[in-house]
Amino acid sequence: MSMVRTTSLTKRYGAVLxxxxxxxxxxxxxxFAIIGPNGAGKTTTLRILxxxxxxxxxxxxxxxxxxxxxxxxxxxxxxxVPQRVEFPHGRTVxxxxxxxADIRGLEKRAVERALExxxxxxHAARRASELSGGYTQRxxxxxxxxxxxxxxxxxxxxxxxxxxxxxxxxSLVEQLKREGKTILLCSHLLTEVERVADRVLILVEGxxxxxxxxxxxxxxxxxxxxxxxxxxxxxxxxxxxxxxxxRAERPAPAPMNPEPARDGP
Numbered sequence: 001m002s003m004v005r006t007t008s009l010t011k012r013y014g015a016v017l018x019x020x021x022x023x024x025x026x027x028x029x030x031x032f033a034i035i036g037p038n039g040a041g042k043t044t045t046l047r048i049l050x051x052x053x054x055x056x057x058x059x060x061x062x063x064x065x066x067x068x069x070x071x072x073x074x075x076x077x078x079x080x081v082p083q084r085v086e087f088p089h090g091r092t093v094x095x096x097x098x099x100x101a102d103i104r105g106l107e108k109r110a111v112e113r114a115l116e117x118x119x120x121x122x123h124a125a126r127r128a129s130e131l132s133g134g135y136t137q138r139x140x141x142x143x144x145x146x147x148x149x150x151x152x153x154x155x156x157x158x159x160x161x162x163x164x165x166x167x168x169x170x171s172l173v174e175q176l177k178r179e180g181k182t183i184l185l186c187s188h189l190l191t192e193v194e195r196v197a198d199r200v201l202i203l204v205e206g207x208x209x210x211x212x213x214x215x216x217x218x219x220x221x222x223x224x225x226x227x228x229x230x231x232x233x234x235x236x237x238x239x240x241x242x243x244x245x246x247r248a249e250r251p252a253p254a255p256m257n258p259e260p261a262r263d264g265p
Contacts, residue, residue, distance in 0.1 A: 001028075002027055002066075003027065003063065004024075004026035004032070004060070005025045006024055006048075007059050007060075009021070009056045009058040010022070018206050019206045020205070021207070022208055023058075024211060029180050030199065031198050032182075033183065033186070034187075035193060039205070041207075043186075045061070045203070048068050061149065063078055064077060077151060079145055079147070079152045080144055081154045083159050086129075089127075090129070091127070091129075092128065094125065096128045106146055114145045114175060117142065117145055118145070119172075134161050134162070134166075134169065137161065137165070137170070151181075154183065154185045154186065155186045156186055158170065173185070190217075195213060197214050200212055200213075202225065221237070224241060
């Protein structure tokens with residue numbers, strides 16, 4: 001059974017069609033990336049999968065039990081890491097995790113395991129509010145891992161991190177991937193996901209513009225590089241290949257109407 005499945009998922013906000021008949025599936029053990037420019041529908045899709053909003057039509061199932069996202073038990077099957085997070089002032093790293101563990105009825109050992117998995121054991125007594133951006137995201141990941149969920153949802157987790165912290169966080173994600181976790185990773189940059197993703201769903205204006213294995217995008221890049229060498233122009237990056245898909249799927253802008261000729265005086 002798929003860990004995530006959507007069928008003709010559609011959501012409007014007034015006149016804006018945020019998600020347009022979107023269908024995809026994430027298989028167990030897969031690292032699946034949703035990427036697209038700002039306004040592509042990524043956030044709305046994640047909000048539906050997290051049970052924070054409901055679609056106007058279509059359906060979604062999450063977790064190993066295939067539950068609807070708004071089902072009370074659905075959040076037990078997944079861990080969520082947002083783009084930015086703030087933890088209570090005055091609480092230590094360990095206290096923050098114990099608070100969330102108590103809410104979920106988890107044993108004390110769950111906190112120790114989560115700290116070990118993200119490399120925060122030596123920082124357990126530090127105040128969470130004093131952590132750097134990179135270590136704050138590690139704490140957010142530790143909170144998501146407390147119940148050892150089968151599915152992790154990461155929403156642009158390195159968007160506000162410096163290069164070193166970004167590398168460290170990606171290394172943690174790679175380790176979770178090797179452990180067999182199913183990971184749904186959302187970003188607006190292909191470079192954010194290319195190290196870890198198995199497949200990439202490119203969203204453009206709420207639609208699925210492409211759903212490819214990363215290896216296929218790399219093959220397309222290789223063909224474009226060969227063509228560039230023959231033409232003597234700069235070869236494309238993987239990001240350029242991604243942008244070419246986005247541009248091809250966007251509707252052409254309407255031509256501007258010329259101003260009508262004005263009669264003379």
